[in-house]
Amino acid sequence: MTLTDDLRAAVGERHVLSDPELRAPYETDWSGRFHGEAALVVRPGTTDEVAAVLAACRRAGAPVVPQGGNTGLVGGGVPRGGEVVLSLGRLDDVGVPDLATAQVELGAGATLGALQAAARAAGLDAAMDFGARDSATLGGIVACDSGGVRALRHGTARARVAGLEAVLGDGTVVRRMSGLLKDNAGLNLPALLVGSEGTLGVVTRVRWRLAAPPRRRVAVLVALDSLDEVVGLVGRLRTEVPSLEAVELLLPEGIAFTCEYLGVPSPVRDAAAYVLAEAVGAQDPTEELAAVVPDDALLADDTATRERLWRLRETLTEAIAAAGIPHKFDVGVPIARLAEFLERVPPAVEAAAPGSRTFQFGHLGDGNVHVNVLGPEPGDEAADEAVLRLAAEVGGTISAEHGVGVAKARWLHLIRSDAEIAAMRSIKRALDPDGVLNPGVMLPGTASPAASATTHL
CATH class of the missing domain: 3.30.70.2740 (Alpha-Beta Plaits)
Known part of the structure; x- marks a missing residue:
């Protein structure tokens, strides 16, 4: 049997894509800068199917590129030329949050937006947010240790992961999904896999830590006359506003570009820099925030006004991509x-x-x-x-x-010493000895062996 036959047996014929038109959406990343041709695109629907796919690819010597929502910006989730793309979009189930632990289990293909909706329905908060919420998936978020605008208060993905299930390069499934707050029995494999960018294993399920929802939110947009003032304001916000959740930076060219793209006037005066901050709490944090910012700052304590301020920040990426x-x-x-x-x-x-x-x-x-x-x-x-x-x-x-x-x-x-890079390579060899998982990503000099593998399709 060929690799194609093995993959069809594992996931079903309709979930092995070989037609160039069907493969195309999986072959270019969100930025448009990185792209390549995939040998095949495979769409497993269960963890067992992921394991079968990786085992088959290992036997065939075929390199694999794991892919979530394909919102990546550094070329790590798209083929470089001839790899098998392993799309995790069908693993999109979202469990019912456990109120006793404030945790929820979900598949790697579930979007951040779906996680947020499930958390809200249970009276909790997902404790993470960014613009690509409706397309970025939890597997990719964990694999890249994503952060977003609320990492200041809630940490990056690493701080939210209470457990993981993943498949190693040989098809072995590893699970640590108990969600125990204290469990130091042996090495913490989830911590090792978070941020590994699909080079050590393919994340298939996540147990996520939720947070208590804030009752009140207040945002403020501050115009400042120098970059040094920006640094000073950040220091005051961090030390004097305990309810602080997000602090974002915009510069004049970004504000002007976004306003031009949206066709709206700028809501603030000309300045050297702009700080968009948001505070949250069980009580109204308006006075706490207002005491730190200048008198001409734009305070927004209602949903519509806050959304207009955040639109300036979140739309900038869209405006740049359109240009x-x-x-x-x-x-x-x-x-x-x-x-x-x-x-x-x-x-x-x-x-x-x-x-x-x-x-x-x-x-x-x-x-x-x-x-x-x-x-x-x-x-x-x-x-x-x-x-x-x-x-x-x-x-x-x-x-x-x-x-x-x-x-x-x-x-x-x-930014990493020779010793650190050597240690990373050793871990990679231990968990993926055949080098089939995302070759060429993260570690320099790990070129993909795709060219020799595609002859066995």
Whole structure:
């Protein structure tokens, strides 16, 4: 039997896609920058089917690219040329939240939006949010250790995972789904798999920690006259507003670009930078927030006004994507050097890619800056190198929440020592000795063996 026959036997003929038109939606990532041709797209519907698919691919020597909602931005969830794409979208069940533990089990293909809806129905909160909520899936969120706008208060995916089920490269299923708050019997395999970007195992189920829902939300948009003032305000918000949940950064070019895209006037005065903050609590946090921000800040204590303020932040990504194929750099920098980084990025990008347009925004509370560059061709990495080297130079990281993927693998050495990278390679060999899981992702020099595998389809 061929690999195609084995896969059809495992998941059913209609869930093994070989037609180029049917494969196409799985072959390009959300940014439009990374794409490749898949040998096949396989859509298992159960954990056992995932295990059967991986076992078959291992026997055939066929590399596998796990894919969730395909909202990735670093090329880690799409084929590079000839791999089998393992789509987890059919594993989309969402359980009933357990009120006693404030936890819920769900399949890796369930979206963040579905998790949020289930939590709300139970009187709880999902404790995570970002713009791609209706397409990003829990498996991908966990695999990339995503964060979003509420990570300041609730942490990244790593802090929310109470248990995992995953399939290793040889088809072995590992489960740790008890959700026990205290369980230090042996190594914590879920913690190892979180953030591994599908290189160690394929996440199939997640047990997620929920949170108590806030009764009141208040947002504020603050215009500031210097980047140094931004850093000062973040410090005051963190120390003087215990109910703080989110602190976001927007710069003038981003505000103007979004307003032009939406066809609306800017709601704030001209300034050097803008901070969008939100506080939540059982009691009204308006006075607590108002005591810290300037008098001309825009306070929004009703849902409609808050949504209009957040629309400025969330629509910027959409507006940039509508203008071209952006180079997207999700970096993290120390708050103390944030102003320096923000000031140095535009000239660094201009020197590397003259005539480009640079947009910077992101999550101020955790130093996560999203640098978006319009202009360079998708394969031109000059701006990539300039921004990533600058992030490392100021003591930051080349990836804060989107992952390393294939886009940043060759710069991993900037922020990880030779010893650390060697240890990562050892773990990879231990859990995926045949190298079938997402080759080329995260670790430099792990090229995909796809070309030799496709002859056995």
